[in-house]
Amino acid sequence: MTNKNEQHNTTTTSSPSISKSTTTASSIPISDCGDKSPKQTDDADPMVIPLTSRHTSTTWTHFTRKRVGKEIKVECNYCNKQLTGGPRAGTSHLTEHANKCVKRKCLNIQQTRLFGTQAKDGGSNDTLSLAPYEFRQHKGRKDLAEMVILHEYPLTIVEHYGFRKYSNTLQPSFKVLLRNTTNKDIMQRYETEKEGISALLIKTNSMIALTTDMWTSSNQRKRYMAVTAHFIDNGWKLQSRTLRFLYVPTPHMVEVLTEHLKECIHSWNIDIRLSSITVDNCTTNDAMIDTLRQEFPYGSLMLHGYGLSAVIKNGLDRIRDIVAFWTASDKRNQKFEQVAKQVVPECTKKLQLDYKTRWNSTYDMLMVALNYKEVFVILSGRESLFKNLPLNED
Template identity: 30%
Template sequence: MQRKFYVISRTTVTKDIIGIFNEEKKKLKGHMKELSGRVCITTDMWTLIQNLGYMVLTAHFVDKDWKLQKKIINFRVLPHPHKGEAIAKAVENCLLEWGIEKVMTITLDNAKNNDSCITELKKRLNKRNGLLLGGEFFHIRYFAHVINLVVRDGVNEVKRTIKRLRQSVKYVRSGPSRIQPFKKCASDENLTTKRALCLDVKIRWNLTYLMIDTAMEFEKAFDRLEEHDPNYKIECDVKGEGLLGDSDWRKLKALQTFLEEFYKLTKRVSSSKYVTSNTYFDELTQAKDLLIDNLTNDDVDFCEMAMKMDAKFDKYCNFDL
């Protein structure tokens, strides 16, 4: 380090950061007061391992230059319990703090406490005439979260096959002594892919899709590993549901194609860089059509999966064809 460089104290750094934050907040509040249109709000909540609940509130609006803006206006601890009334009060206090009077919509996930939050928040904002049409279209469901709930339910119908794949991937990825022989198996099968196996997280279906998507390129390598590594079969039998068979690979191939559409759909409707409301209905009907097409699938497991997903989809989207 340059000897002439003076290291400032933690107290000074903290003071400077807070000063910059307050100055930027003042500027943003000024810009938002000049808005001629309304502001759309999104919010999310989660609990850290310290059992502290946090809430983030994000404002989405079109500025005077007709550019879509996204600004986090609140990030704070929200004490338990996270009841709807408490969430509504926290959101209202934040809007008052920022001087936001004209709200268009609010988007939340599908937690039960958010229903009572919406009821309470509409009541509070309507007292100040802050909503259009009395808030009839105030609550917008988070479509990507709906997809997440729908697909998670469906994937659970083929959980044994997925568990076999998960254990196989886990076995290969457990250390260099297993990765290198697997690479040799892939090389012997003339597999030239540059992708690497990835392990999913059980509650994240999109990661399960990526695990399936990459594993499909190594099907022949897994078959060869079974022939050359006796420990592979032993460990999969003990810790999992056994080895992957031909029927499992057929299911995984079909599941890969099926989930790919929902994966792409989720990415399209999850952007904050461009408006997605104009494509929402088209995406909604595409998801519905995909489910209907699989209701008559020849594979019984897939048919049951599609039926369960379709019922969940209708529950959240009130779809009536």
């Protein structure tokens, strides 16, 4: 950005827009932009009325006071249009005319742009409105970095000929930087977002639950660890924030995964506020959690760090067995549905067996099975092979 005094010959352009100055009467930079009036006051003209000490506004540089008949008019020095110029007329209308006079060669660098709003129904009720516009190089750099992040563009896009030509057409004043500078802007955006999340976590009074999973990129076949924090903010709204997304080199041994997750927890200072860590059901994660359980305060973890499965495992296994039993064949399933229609006719959902590694499927299985609690009791007396009936506490 250059100083306004250095921008007197610069005109701001943008895609289809109409630019007009928006400065007030007391701030029109007449001398700054080198705007010379094409018509000088002619003392020999009997119609010209000289300015007095009351006419202090710089707006008067654009106009000449004249007497037309019995009225006092103000004539534009550029287009010769005459406007009201009596003692009580003020200068607001003069400033407005000076800012949009089509014959004035130089306008202020701070512009307004004509925005169009199209009717949602596709009709003809389009509206146009003027809004302030001022070019900012740093804002363009920020938006460019965000574009690369959102759409996963390669950093080299900023050096492509087509992209630079397109950017110059939209805004010639915008300087497209090199990829190294764009990379720095992206990292700066990351640090800004990280500071915001850190401040939110510090301000929040609730405990923090973590979920983590391994993710494999489709093109490079590299594996990454994603760590997400879940918590209730002080306004009682559920919040989720990604704390870490990092590349984990092979081999993906328990020690390596444990060290990365532990470093993430300590770097965000949430170890004493940690309530739970949810992972997929695999032997590597089981071993990782067993190791981490020794690293964090015993009292902060829910269920003393042993997880939900340790508390409901026996009951969950029994419910899973009866669902598997009654969905094992079409004959059993038909028999179950016949009894269900008589006992709970309002429920039409089918029994579904869960996937042990997906808690959402386990939740769905439990919610459906709960509706058929009485059906299971009745069938236990009619089917000799059905013996593993869930307990009331299950």
